Amino acid sequence: MRIDLHCHSTASDGTDTPAELVRHAAVAGLDVVALTDHDTTRGYAGAIAALPEGLTLVTGAELSCRVDGISMHMLAYLFDPAEPALLAERELVRDDRVPRAKGMIAKLNALGVPVTWAQVERIAVGGSVGRPHVATALVELGVVPTVSDAFTEEWLADGGRAFVEKHETDPFEAIRLVKNAGGVCVFAHPAAAKRGRTVPEARIAQLAEAGLDGIEVDHMDHDADARDRLRGLAKDLDLLVTGSSDYHGSRKTVTLGAYTTDPEVYGEITRRATGAFPVPGTGGA
Numbered sequence: 429m430r431i432d433l434h435c436h437s438t439a440s441d442g443t444d445t446p447a448e449l450v451r452h453a454a455v456a457g458l459d460v461v462a463l464t465d466h467d468t469t470r471g472y473a474g475a476i477a478a479l480p481e482g483l484t485l486v487t488g489a490e491l492s493c494r495v496d497g498i499s500m501h502m503l504a505y506l507f508d509p510a511e512p513a514l515l516a517e518r519e520l521v522r523d524d525r526v527p528r529a530k531g532m533i534a535k536l537n538a539l540g541v542p543v544t545w546a547q548v549e550r551i552a553v554g555g556s557v558g559r560p561h562v563a564t565a566l567v568e569l570g571v572v573p574t575v576s577d578a579f580t581e582e583w584l585a586d587g588g589r590a591f592v593e594k595h596e597t598d599p600f601e602a603i604r605l606v607k608n609a610g611g612v613c614v615f616a617h618p619a620a621a622k623r624g625r626t627v628p629e630a631r632i633a634q635l636a637e638a639g640l641d642g643i644e645v646d647h648m649d650h651d652a653d654a655r656d657r658l659r660g661l662a663k664d665l666d667l668l669v670t671g672s673s674d675y676h677g678s679r680k681t682v683t684l685g686a687y688t689t690d691p692e693v694y695g696e697i698t699r700r701a702t703g704a705f706p707v708p709g710t711g712g713a
């Protein structure tokens with residue numbers, strides 16, 4: 429089985445619609461794909477309606493968290509999307525994205541970059557607005573050559589000249605909320621140092637004690653040394669190890685299925701989840 433547990437659609441900052449994402453996943457030879465848009469579940473219906481036969485969909489979300497002043501992302505799988513407390517927290521995070529984006533635009537304008545809210549809104553196509561949309565605007569304007577090049581201290585990285593903070597959930601609270609909604613928690617790309625400061629291993633150990641289920645090890649932002657170190661940490665903390673593409677369509681160069689999760693780990697994730705079940709494809713629309 430080929431299993432990719434971290435993908436984004438136009439419901440957040442990907443360039444494929446949810447329907448396109450699952451169709452592309454089938455063409456890429458995946459057996460299981462997870463839809464994990466940022467702080468939203470709005471892509472579920474479109475993905476399920478178009479789900480091809482032979483492909484299974486894992487519903488999820490990538491939750492924006494912050495601990496010790498460090499931004500981090502928590503992948504939540506197979507939770508009940510209607511559970512009130514987790515839904516309220518997701519909406520709180522998502523609602524703060526628009527004023528944050530406008531704040532970044534104001535800072536960029538002060539730096540002489542003529543980006544506008546209308547441009548970013550067009551790029552977002554109704555999805556949850558995030559830094560990748562602002563970064564895409566910088567690419568369109570010729571300020572940087574790629575989206576990744578916008579995530580530096582010069583521009584949009586944590587603490588960068590145009591960075592603006594947003595509401596982010598305490599990860600211990602995120603674990604509690606996801607667990608109460610029947611879901612499973614995996615720390616996304618924990619060693620992605622080029623994105624900014626990373627969470628210390630001692631803090632990851634505390635998250636494991638609080639109920640963290642796993643860490644995403646095989647990821648494009650982790651080199652071989654980081655993967656080896658994270659595998660050792662996962663073993664020490666009895667955490668599951670996942671691998672995922674973190675696919676964003678044409679917004680990133682990584683392809684669907686570039687990194688995958690072991691079928692036994694996938695089976696354990698589905699065993700632990702009680703809030704929702706994987707959705708088998710029946711042919712799609």
